[in-house]
Amino acid sequence: MNALLQQLQNRQLIWQASQTEAPYEHCQSTGFSALDKLLGGGWPQHNVIELQSHGACAELQLIQKALAGSGSELLQIWINPPANLCAEYLLQQKRPLHQVLQLNAPRSADALWAAELCLKSGSCMDVLLWQNNLNLTQLKRLQLAAAQGQSQLYFFRPAIAEQQLLPWALSLQLTPATTGLQIRILKRKGGWQQQEVLLPWAELYPHFIKPELGQERYSRPPLSRVS
C-alpha cells in the first residue's frame, strides 16, 4: 500500500468492502420468505421504516407479523390513520383494543411530537404514523427516540415522484400489480438498493384468495354475481 493510501486510511476516508457489517443488529421476520430474503432477515428493529404507497395495497399485511410479535403488554399507537380503525380487524390480530391508541393530530408538528414522545416513552412497542413530509432533522429525532425507547416506527407516506435522500434504515416502495405486490427497496442501510420482489396476492391475502381459484375469479365481471 503506498503512503498516500495509508495516509487516507489513517484518516478514515477509505471505505473497504470487507468492513461491511451486518446491516441491522436485530431483525424481525416479515413472515414472507421472499421478502425476508430481500431484506436480509426481516424488518430492522428499533428503527424507523418508511413504506411508500398510495394506500390499501397490503401495507399493513406486510408488517402484520411484526406487530403480532410485539406482544400485547405494550401499546400500539396509530397516528392520523387514513380512515377509521376497524375493531374487528384488530381483534383478529389478537390485539386487545384497550392497548391501541388512535391519535388525531391535524398539525404535522403535533403528530411528529406525539410520535417521538410515544417512541421514547418505553411503554409503546409500535407506532404507525401517516404523514406526508419529513425532513432530515425530524427523521434523526425519530430514529433516536426509537432507539432510546426500543420501539418501532412505521412511517406511511404516499408514493412521491421526487425522491429525497433521507437516511432511512429501510425505505420501501409498494406498487400494486395485477398478480401481486411489487416491493422495491428505495433505501436500505448497508445494502444494495434498487432490488425488487413480487409478492403474489394469494400470499398476502390467503384468507380470501385461493391460489388455485384466483385466475378464474379475475375474469368475472363485477355485476354478474347478483341478479
Next chain:
Amino acid sequence: MSAQMEFWLYLYFPQLQLDKLVVLHSNSSTTTASSDKDKSHHLDLTAPLAIVGADHQLLQLNSAARQAGLALGMGLASAASLCHQLQLVPHNVGQEQQQLQQLAQLLYQYCGDIALQANSGLVLKLSPMLALYGGAMQFWQQIQQVLQQAGYQYHFATAQQPLVARLLAQQHWDQFLLQSDKIQQQLKALPLQHAQLPNKLQEQLQRLGLAQLGDVLKIPQAELVRRFGVEMLQYLQQLTGTKPALLQFIQPAEHFEQQLELLYEMERSDQLLGPLQHLFGLLQLYLQQRDQLAYQLELCLLQRQEQQQQLQLHSAQGEYQSKDWLKISELQLERLKLKKPVIQLKLILRRAGPRYAQYKTLFAGHLGAGKAQLYSALQLLSLLQARLGKDQVTSPCLHNDLLPEQASRYAAALEPQAAIAGTLVAVRPAFLVDPPLALDTEQQHQLQLHYGPERLSSGWWLQQSQHRDYYVGQNAQGQWLWLFRDLQQPEQLYLQGYFS
C-alpha cells in the same frame, strides 16, 4: 423542667406581606430573566418600600426605608416628607391571613397542636412534641429549618402560658428556653404599656405608679380583682395559667385551593410557568402530607378587567410531584391564547386519590426485557391529551352489532372494555369508511371482485332492516376495497372499507 409542665412556643411574624414580596421576587428573577421594559412595572425592593395600613400608618418597612429614617407607626405625611421616593403597598389582611394559614400547614408536619393568633402569630404546643423529638433543641432546630426555608422574618418566645409567650415574642425576646424562672424574670421586667392590658386598666395601673408587670404581680390577686373587676381576673388567669387558654388548633385543610398574586401582569403564557411552579410546590406538599395523588386540577387565570380563563389539567395515572404537573401544564399553556394579561393564578385540586405503589415488572417478557420506561402508559396518555386535546386521543372499541359501521366505534382511551361473545368473522378490512361511500357507474365497471358474497342481515327486529352482500374487490389503481350491495337497490355498490 418537669414532664407534666405545659410549654408553648409563640412565633410572631412582623412583616409577612413584605417578606412575601421578597420571596416571590427572588423566585421570579431566577426563573425568568425579565427584560428592562418589564422592570418598570416592578417594585424595586432595594429602594425604600413600606406597607401602609388603612389608617395611613406605616406597618412594615424594608431596610432601605429604615435607613431613610422611617419608623413603624409613622403617618404617611411625615414619611413622605422624610423620604419622597418611598414606594407604598397597601396592607392586605386577607393575604397575610392566608400566608399564616400556609405556614401553619407547613409546620403541621412537625407539630400537632398549632393555633392561629390574631396579629400574625402562631402558637405551638411544645410539651407533647418533646418526647417525640427526644429533646427540645432537636425540635426547635427542625422548626427553625422550616421557617428559614419559608423565608419569613420571625420572632419567638417560649413560656408555660400562651399569653406570656406572646408578650415576650412580640417584645422580640427570641429565646428558646424551658426554664420557667428565667421566663418569669423576663416577664416581670416587661413594661406595662407592652403588657396588652385593656387600655382602661393599663391607665389605671400606671396612675397607681406601677411601671412593670412585676409590680402588678406582687400585689395579691384577690386585692387586684376586688379593685379592678372581672377583666383583671381574666387577664391574671391567662398570665398565670390557672385557667387553660381557649385555643382553636388547626386541622389539615380538606381542600387544596391556593391563589397567587403575580408581581406584574403577564402577557405570555410561558411566563406563567415560574409562578406555577410555586403553586405546584404547595400542591406537592399538600399531597405528600396526605399520601395522595392528584388526578385533576383546575387552573384559573384571573385577568385584567375581571375576566378569567380556566384550564383543566388531567393526569390519568395520578401525580403528586410538581415537575410532572409542570410538564402537563406546559403542554396545555402552549396551546392557550391569553385574552388579557394575567394578574392572578388560582389552583384548585378537583380530584385526588390515595397513592398506591406502582408495580413494575422486574423480569418482563421476551421483548420488554431491559426496556427502560420513561413514561408509563397512563403518563404518556396524560401528556398526549394535554397537547392534542382530550377527544383527539381514543381507543377503538367493539359494539355488539352486525353492521360494521355500528360495530366499530371509539371509546375513552386505554379503558378495558367488556368482551363480546361470539366468533370473529374472517374477512374484515383494517380501515372503515363511515358513512359508506356510493360508487359511481364508471368506478363500478373498473372493479374486479375477488371474494364474496358474505351476507349480513341486521335490524329486522327493528323497523330498519338492512340486507347487504359484501365483496372484496380491487379498483383500477390496484387498491383492495371492501364493498357491499344493498339488496333493496342491487345496482348500487358502496365502499365500506380498505384492506391494508
